[in-house]
Amino acid sequence: MSVAKTLTSWYSINKRHLPWRETKDPYKIWLSEIILQQTQIKQGLSYYEAFTDKYPTVFDLANATESDVLKLWQGLGYYSRARNLHATAKYIVNNLNGKFPNTYEKLLKLKGIGDYTASAIASICFNEHTAVLDGNVYRFLSRYYGIDTPINTSKGFKIFKALAQDILDKDNPAEHNQAIMDFGSRQCSPTNPDCMFCLFNQTCVAFREDKILKLPQKIKAKKPVNKYFNFLVFVSDSSSTILEKRQENGIWKNLYQFPLIETKKTASLNTFQSALKNNSLTSNLDFKVSLYNEIEIVHKLSHQHLHTKFWIITTKKLPVPGIPIKNIKDYAVPVLIEKFIEEFNF
DNA sequence: AAAACGGGGCA
C-alpha cells in the first residue's frame, strides 16, 4: 500500500473529531488554521469556539473593532495573527463581496496566509492538489525517508514541500492533508513516538536506523536576550489607573500595558526613583512608590526573557486621563500583565 | 537568508 493510502486508512480509524472538521466553510477553516498556527489543539480549541460563537461569519468579524478581536485573542500569543485575521476579514468583505478566494494562488495573497494556510484551505475546502507542510509533516517525512536536511532553512522547505506534494493523494487531498498532520501529531510525535505500534515501522528509515530522536534536524535558535521591564501601576484616590496602547512594532503591538520604563539591567529602588524624575508622567507628580514584587518576574518568550518589576505608584490624581480600575478587564493585555492584574488586589 | 514574533506543555 502507498504511504498516502496507509495514512488515510490510519486516519479513518484514529481521526479526532473536532469542530472544524465538521465543516467545509472556508471562513471556519481559515479561522481554525490561523488559530492553530504555533498552537496546540488543546490550547486553541476554546478560542475557536469563542471566535465562531462571537463571529459566525466573515461579515461579523469584519464589523468588529481590532481591539475586540485582540481581546478575544488575548492569551494566545503571536498577536499579529489576530491583527492580520481582522484586516483580511475586512478586505474580503469590502473588496471581495464577502466571498472567500478559492485557489491557493489567490489565498496566498491575503495577509496572514502563507504557504501552509493557503495549501490547507485550498485542499480542505476546494480539493486543490496542494500539500500542506507543517511541523507534523516535516517530522513524519524526515523520519520516514531519513532526510536530515534542516527543516528551518529555505533548502529544507523546498525539499520537503516537493516530497509532500509528490506523495499527496490526488484523489482526496483534503483527507490526505489532515491525515498526515494528525499522524505526525499523534503517532509520530516529537518525543516518545509510538513506533512499536506504527504502521510504518517496517519501512521507516529513521526507525530502522535508530535515528527517530535525531530527526527532524533543525538549525539551533539563538539564545534569548534579557530585557528589564518596569511597569508603573498607578492607583489614584478615585480608583483609576493608566493603561497605554503599545504602538510600535515589536512584541504585543496594539495590546495594552501599564506605562513602561525599560532599563539596561535590574533597577534598584534608587535608580528607579531617578528614572521617575525624568519620566513625563511622574516628573511633576506627587506620589508614593512601592515595589510590588521584590523578586523579579521572568516572563519567557521564545526570543527574549523579560525581567519584570511592577511598581505601585499611589497618587491623589493621575497625571493624564486614566481608566477606572473596574473596567481594566475590557482591555487586551499580554499574559504577563493579565497575571499581575489577577494577582494584585487593587 | 535570518530575525522577529508568545505562550504553553512536558520531562
Next chain:
DNA sequence: TGCCCAGTTTT
C-alpha cells in the same frame, strides 16, 4: 526549571 514546539512577516 530548562527545553521543545512552530507559520508568516519583516529585515
